[in-house]
Amino acid sequence: MSQNTTIKPQHRIPAPIAVMFASLLTFSPLSAQLIPIRTVPVASGDQFLTVPSETLGMAGTTIAVDDSVADLWSNPAKGVFIDEPVIIGAPTFFGVSDEGGGGKTFPFTGLLRDGDWFGGASVALQQLSGSERGRFGPFFDGFWPGPFNRLSERSARNLYGRAAIGRKLAESDWSVGLAVFRAGLNMMTGVDQLYAGADRIDQQGAVTDLRVGVFRDGERDRVGFTLIHNRVSMEHEVHYADIVARDTITWEPTFEFREELNEDRTRTLGGHLEWDRKLGAEGWSIGATLTANRKSHPKIPNYEIQNIPRDPGTTWAYEMGFGIGRHRKSTSFGIDVAYQPIWSHTWQEADSRMETPRGVLEIGDMTIENHFTFSNVVLRSGISQRYDRFGFQLGLEARSYAYHLEQDDHVEATSRDQDEAWTEWTPSFGVQFRTSDLELHSSTRITSGTGFPGIDDFFVQDMALAAPSSPDFIAAPRGALTLQDVTVLTHQIWIRVPIR
Numbered sequence: 001m002s003q004n005t006t007i008k009p010q011h012r013i014p015a016p017i018a019v020m021f022a023s024l025l026t027f028s029p030l031s032a033q034l035i036p037i038r039t040v041p042v043a044s045g046d047q048f049l050t051v052p053s054e055t056l057g058m059a060g061t062t063i064a065v066d067d068s069v070a071d072l073w074s075n076p077a078k079g080v081f082i083d084e085p086v087i088i089g090a091p092t093f094f095g096v097s098d099e100g101g102g103g104k105t106f107p108f109t110g111l112l113r114d115g116d117w118f119g120g121a122s123v124a125l126q127q128l129s130g131s132e133r134g135r136f137g138p139f140f141d142g143f144w145p146g147p148f149n150r151l152s153e154r155s156a157r158n159l160y161g162r163a164a165i166g167r168k169l170a171e172s173d174w175s176v177g178l179a180v181f182r183a184g185l186n187m188m189t190g191v192d193q194l195y196a197g198a199d200r201i202d203q204q205g206a207v208t209d210l211r212v213g214v215f216r217d218g219e220r221d222r223v224g225f226t227l228i229h230n231r232v233s234m235e236h237e238v239h240y241a242d243i244v245a246r247d248t249i250t251w252e253p254t255f256e257f258r259e260e261l262n263e264d265r266t267r268t269l270g271g272h273l274e275w276d277r278k279l280g281a282e283g284w285s286i287g288a289t290l291t292a293n294r295k296s297h298p299k300i301p302n303y304e305i306q307n308i309p310r311d312p313g314t315t316w317a318y319e320m321g322f323g324i325g326r327h328r329k330s331t332s333f334g335i336d337v338a339y340q341p342i343w344s345h346t347w348q349e350a351d352s353r354m355e356t357p358r359g360v361l362e363i364g365d366m367t368i369e370n371h372f373t374f375s376n377v378v379l380r381s382g383i384s385q386r387y388d389r390f391g392f393q394l395g396l397e398a399r400s401y402a403y404h405l406e407q408d409d410h411v412e413a414t415s416r417d418q419d420e421a422w423t424e425w426t427p428s429f430g431v432q433f434r435t436s437d438l439e440l441h442s443s444t445r446i447t448s449g450t451g452f453p454g455i456d457d458f459f460v461q462d463m464a465l466a467a468p469s470s471p472d473f474i475a476a477p478r479g480a481l482t483l484q485d486v487t488v489l490t491h492q493i494w495i496r497v498p499i500r
Helices: 074-082 461-465
Strands: 086-089 094-096 104-113 117-129 155-168 174-185 198-216 223-246 253-276 282-301 313-328 330-348 353-355 358-361 364-386 390-409 414-434 441-456 481-498
Touching: 074 117, 074 155, 074 198, 074 313, 074 390, 198 414, 282 330, 313 364
Parallel strands: none
Antiparallel strands: 086 104, 086 481, 094 104, 094 481, 104 117, 117 155, 155 174, 174 198, 198 223, 223 253, 253 282, 282 313, 313 330, 330 364, 353 358, 364 390, 390 414, 414 441, 441 481
C-alpha cells in the first residue's frame, strides 16, 4: 500500500512518521557546518545560541558577510580577524508561545590576540523550562498521583564551554586553528513534545564538538576549510502513568506506572569548504560554500508520538551555498542561498527469530526500513546601517523542508510512501550603540512555521496534545498526528568591552 500526504501546521498528519531529532537540537545559526535533519516541525527554540553574533539581526548571513565575533567558533582559523582583546557578555532569552517553555542563557566570551597568535574562550550557564502544554485544568489534578504534567514544573540547568586557539603562519596569508565545544545537558528543548503519553521525562547527556580549520586571506580571494567531529550522547528516562480501570462509583482512577530508557546517539563527521572574492565594483563580494556531513545513528529514540521502533541508521547530508554581499562605508548587505540534498536510511533490527510472509527473519535482520530523501532550501537576506554611534539591522530567513519517505515493513510484508513539506520563517532585527569604550548590540528573532506535534485520538483536538491520557480514554500512540502552529521569540543582548 502507499500514501502521500503533506504536512501543514495545524492540520492532521495521517499515519506516524519517523523523527530524527538529534541533528535539529545541535543546530544553531552559528554552526552552519552541521546540517539539520528534521522530519517534523517541532518548536525547539534557540537553546544552542550561546555565543554572540554580529549578523544575528541580519538573519545570520555568513557566506559573503564577515562576523568577527562568531567566525572563530565556525572556523577557528578565522580568528585571524580579531583586532584586539575583548570581553563580551551576551544574555540570551527565548520562549515558545502557547506555554511551550523557554530558556535563559548567560554566557561570557573572551577573544584574544597577541601577534600572530589568537584565540578565545566562552562559558555559559543556562536555565530551561519545559512545556506547560497538556494541563486540562484543576478538575483532573485530583485524579492524578502527582502534578498532571510534571514537564511544566521542571527546570533544568545546562553548562556550556568553548575554547579555540590559532596562529597566523609567519610571512604567509595562511592561518590554522583548533576549537572544542562541550555541553553538559540536563534538558533539550522540544524533546517533551515527542513523547505524547509521558508523565515525566528525565534527560541527561552531553554534546561534544571538535573543529580543525585552515584559512587563507588573499588580496582578492579568501578560502577556508573546516573539519568537524560532533557527538550527541543523551539518555531519556521516560515515565508513564497509564489508566487501566476506574471505579464508576468513587470516580477514582487506577494507574499503572512504567518507565522506558531511550538513548539518543548521533556521530557526525563533516567537512566545510568556503570561498569568497572581492569584485571590481566597490564594496561588492561573492562567495560559495560546500558542506558534507556523514551522520551515524547508533541509537535513535523510539518517540512515543510516532511509535516507530528504530535502532541504527546512517545519513549523508550535503549543502551547496552561494552568497553575495556589499560593505561600503557604513552600510552592509548580504544574501545567502543554500540547497541541501540529504539521504537517510534507518531501520529496526529483529531481536528474535520470526516467520513472515516473505520468509524467516533471523536475529539482527531488518524488520522495518525507512528511506528518506530530503530536498531543503535556505534563503537569508539582511542589511545593516551604521551611523556615528547608532545603527540598526534587518533580516529575513526562510527554511523550506521537504522529504519523501519510503518505508518497508518486512514483518507485515507491506510498504508505504509519504511526502512532507513545510517552511519556517524567521524575521530579525537589531539595534547597535557604540562608544570608544564599549559596544552594545540588541537582536531579536521571531520564528514561525514550527509547532506542537500531537495525537488526534480524542474528541477535542487540543486534548491530543496532553501528556497523559484522560481518565476516560487511553491515547493510542499510533493515531494520526496533529501540529499546532506556534512562534519562537529569541532576544540576545551583548556588550563588548575592549581590553586596553
